[in-house]
Amino acid sequence: MGSRWMEIRVEDLRTYARCPLEWFWERRVGLTRPPTISALVPAAIRAGLGFFYDGHAQDLATAVGLVWLDWCEGWGEPAIAGDLAQYAVGRAKILNLFAAGHVQRPGGGRYTVPEMTGEYRSRMHAAGLTKLGRQLDEFGRTHELLAVDEPDQPGSVLGDAFATSLAAAERAALDLPAREIVLARQVGFHVDVGSGVRLVGEADLLLPEADAPEAVVLEVHDFEAVPWMRAGIAGRDLRVIAASLARPMKAAESTPSNLNWERVARVVFRHWPSGQTFTFRETSSGHLLALTASIARGMRHHVVVPRAVTGYEHCRACAYREHCWNGANWDTLPLVDTGMLGSAEALRAVMEQLRDGLSHDNAAVRRTRQVLSVLENALAETEPADLLAASRRVLEELGDHDH
Numbered sequence: 001m002g003s004r005w006m007e008i009r010v011e012d013l014r015t016y017a018r019c020p021l022e023w024f025w026e027r028r029v030g031l032t033r034p035p036t037i038s039a040l041v042p043a044a045i046r047a048g049l050g051f052f053y054d055g056h057a058q059d060l061a062t063a064v065g066l067v068w069l070d071w072c073e074g075w076g077e078p079a080i081a082g083d084l085a086q087y088a089v090g091r092a093k094i095l096n097l098f099a100a101g102h103v104q105r106p107g108g109g110r111y112t113v114p115e116m117t118g119e120y121r122s123r124m125h126a127a128g129l130t131k132l133g134r135q136l137d138e139f140g141r142t143h144e145l146l147a148v149d150e151p152d153q154p155g156s157v158l159g160d161a162f163a164t165s166l167a168a169a170e171r172a173a174l175d176l177p178a179r180e181i182v183l184a185r186q187v188g189f190h191v192d193v194g195s196g197v198r199l200v201g202e203a204d205l206l207l208p209e210a211d212a213p214e215a216v217v218l219e220v221h222d223f224e225a226v227p228w229m230r231a232g233i234a235g236r237d238l239r240v241i242a243a244s245l246a247r248p249m250k251a252a253e254s255t256p257s258n259l260n261w262e263r264v265a266r267v268v269f270r271h272w273p274s275g276q277t278f279t280f281r282e283t284s285s286g287h288l289l290a291l292t293a294s295i296a297r298g299m300r301h302h303v304v305v306p307r308a309v310t311g312y313e314h315c316r317a318c319a320y321r322e323h324c325w326n327g328a329n330w331d332t333l334p335l336v337d338t339g340m341l342g343s344a345e346a347l348r349a350v351m352e353q354l355r356d357g358l359s360h361d362n363a364a365v366r367r368t369r370q371v372l373s374v375l376e377n378a379l380a381e382t383e384p385a386d387l388l389a390a391s392r393r394v395l396e397e398l399g400d401h402d403h
């Protein structure tokens with residue numbers, strides 16, 4: 001937050017609108033977003049775009065495959081990449097039967113979401129993909145990518161994430177901007193919306209506008225897992241409106257001139273799950289300003305109404321589900337208690353100091369973890385002040401010894 005401006009990330013507007021408690025965990029308490037399978041698809045495609053546009057892969061699908069291979073190695077199981085590929089090929093064959101009209105509704109006509117049908121389930125089973133899928137999801141669970149109570153569905157959640165990211169990459173090959181014309185990826189911008197609020201955001205791709213050297217085209221990528229998108233929904237997306245008003249980040253000496261622009265001529269909204277794209281020259285800035293003003297008010301006054309109020313099902317896909325529903329549930333959090341908000345701010349400051357002090361020093365992280373577990377056990381039987389005093393005495397002794 002700057003001294004003059006309240007700076008809000010466009011993503012935070014969306015997070016707050018989805019669930020103010022999600023925003024609170026992330027931006028006030030400072031928790032690192034827990035990994036989820038659904039986050040793997042955008043991460044794979046964005047990293048794949050990096051590989052592709054940097055010239056490390058001949059096409060996007062190859063690049064996305066390389067990203068998954070890297071991840072499997074990072075998870076300590078390079079062989080799982082082969083299982084994922086086998087699952088994706090088998091799944092694609094079955095889905096192609098639906099797409100080609102060989103499998104239809106009992107009265108004729110195509111299924112909108114074949115994956116939800118009994119036909120899909122039985123064909124997956126017959127092809128041996130149910131068993132392979134279970135093994136893949138067991139792997140996902142042991143690597144904390146998948147919740148223990150993930151609802152039963154045909155196939156594999158992890159395998160589907162792999163297959164859908166690959167299929168989306170293949171589909172996009174038809175109209176993805178060529179490597180030569182993309183000026184930059186993940187380009188930061190800001191929008192001054194008045195009333196002391198400045199939005200900051202990131203466009204996925206930056207392209208030149210033909211015949212208008214002062215203008216650019218920005219691409220906004222969306223990964224919402226729905227089979228289709230409508231222009232009306234895309235046009236109201238806060239990221240699209242913000243991108244249409246985007247100003248370049250303050251130019252640093254080192255900023256290449258192609259990251260500066262005077263106006264945004266068009267915003268392209270790319271919906272990866274369906275492969276649809278929509279282009280906007282005009283957007284409704286009033287919609288963005290009104291929403292930003294009310295969300296900023298909520299953030300300033302720490303208005304935190306958890307989505308959990310409406311029940312567990314609405315939280316199922318949320319990365320912070322463990323924090324809200326395990327052990328002491330969300331309803332035990334004194335969310336309207338300003339004392340709690342103050343302690344959350346203090347906690348965030350401690351976490352930032354720890355991150356700054358320990359980052360890139362794995363040995364120090366390991367030792368600190370050991371020390372913390374000793375302190376944690378001792379806290380159960382000792383007053384915090386006594387424990388701190390005793391710990392300080394030990395550190396002073398050790399310090400004296402060093403000198």
Ligand code: SF4
Nearest residue numbers: 019022308315318324
């Ligand atoms: S689990 Fe539910 S209440 Fe908690 S942050 Fe997520 S959506 Fe909000």
